[in-house]
Amino acid sequence: MSARKFQFYIVPTPIGNIKDITLRAIEVLKEVDFIACEDTRTTQKLLNHYDIRTKCISYHKYNERERVSFFLNELREGKTIALVSDAGTPMICDPGGVIIEELLKNGFSVTSLPGACAVTTFLSSIPRQSEEFTFIGFIPRSEKQIIDVVKRHADFNMVFYDSPERILNTLNIIKSVRSNAKVALARELSKLFEEVVFDDISEVLKHFGGEIKGEIVCMIYAAENSEDMDWEFKISALKSKGFKDKEVATILSTLYSVNKNEIYKKSIDM
Numbered sequence: 083m084s085a086r087k088f089q090f091y092i093v094p095t096p097i098g099n100i101k102d103i104t105l106r107a108i109e110v111l112k113e114v115d116f117i118a119c120e121d122t123r124t125t126q127k128l129l130n131h132y133d134i135r136t137k138c139i140s141y142h143k144y145n146e147r148e149r150v151s152f153f154l155n156e157l158r159e160g161k162t163i164a165l166v167s168d169a170g171t172p173m174i175c176d177p178g179g180v181i182i183e184e185l186l187k188n189g190f191s192v193t194s195l196p197g198a199c200a201v202t203t204f205l206s207s208i209p210r211q212s213e214e215f216t217f218i219g220f221i222p223r224s225e226k227q228i229i230d231v232v233k234r235h236a237d238f239n240m241v242f243y244d245s246p247e248r249i250l251n252t253l254n255i256i257k258s259v260r261s262n263a264k265v266a267l268a269r270e271l272s273k274l275f276e277e278v279v280f281d282d283i284s285e286v287l288k289h290f291g292g293e294i295k296g297e298i299v300c301m302i303y304a305a306e307n308s309e310d311m312d313w314e315f316k317i318s319a320l321k322s323k324g325f326k327d328k329e330v331a332t333i334l335s336t337l338y339s340v341n342k343n344e345i346y347k348k349s350i351d352m
């Protein structure tokens with residue numbers, strides 16, 4: 083039985099170790115009529131390694147719209163196309179969303195191959211008691227936006243990408259509102275200097291000192307009951323809606339099974 087033929091393939095490529103590519107991905111990249119990629123030079127290195135001779139066409143967020151009509155025409159002529167990004171899974175913080183929407187609207191069949199992705203590699207390498215997580219892509223850059231996103235996602239394990247130049251500053255900003263937060267941080271997954279650390283935010287900052295190198299994925303664990311910021315945030319949210327200290331204490335102690343008097347004391351101190 084031969085495999086079902088699709089017209090457009092989403093193909094993950096390695097995030098570090100060049101061997102992290104599936105047999106099916108190699109087969110598809112060899113068989114399609116051309117490969118749409120972010121940076122032809124980056125993808126060409128991978129193709130050379132696997133002796134894949136398929137032609138590459140550049141496709142990135144700046145020419146995404148204009149390429150769509152070209153792809154649609156090629157597909158109408160019966161051609162097959164694979165989309166790759168520089169590393170990992172296309173559309174996970176990489177371009178591709180516009181073309182997929184258009185292809186589906188125009189009735190073409192699209193299939194996505196499973197494969198390397200920094201988020202999933204990270205999540206399967208750190209301790210977690212809950213399956214729940216929020217992936218926010220690249221964390222915003224400004225202090226205000228970082229604080230805002232951290233507060234909004236305080237109840238979930240919040241996973242994000244950040245650059246090595248910014249991550250320590252990002253963590254310091256997060257520490258200013260969640261001083262006891264637990265953090266998991268991985269750098270250079272699947273590469274020579276791969277490192278995964280898991281600790282209190284202060285310890286993680288201490289561990290890296292003033293510098294961190296490589297590609298980063300990070301997770302701020304969901305706030306635990308003892309975290310001050312979490313309570314301050316919740317208390318002030320309720321107070322801003324007009325709830326009195328006693329009501330705040332009743333609501334939060336009921337919802338989170340915490341000591342009512344402690345919440346009451348915090349509330350009157352705020």
Ligand code: SAM
Nearest residue numbers: 097170171174175199200243244270271297298
């Ligand atoms: N599409 C990719 C994926 O599937 O993970 C992500 C592309 S995004 C433009 C690049 C970011 O992913 C990097 O800045 C870094 O935060 C993260 N990343 C990619 N490779 C990584 C690796 N080997 N280790 C840790 N993080 C990585």
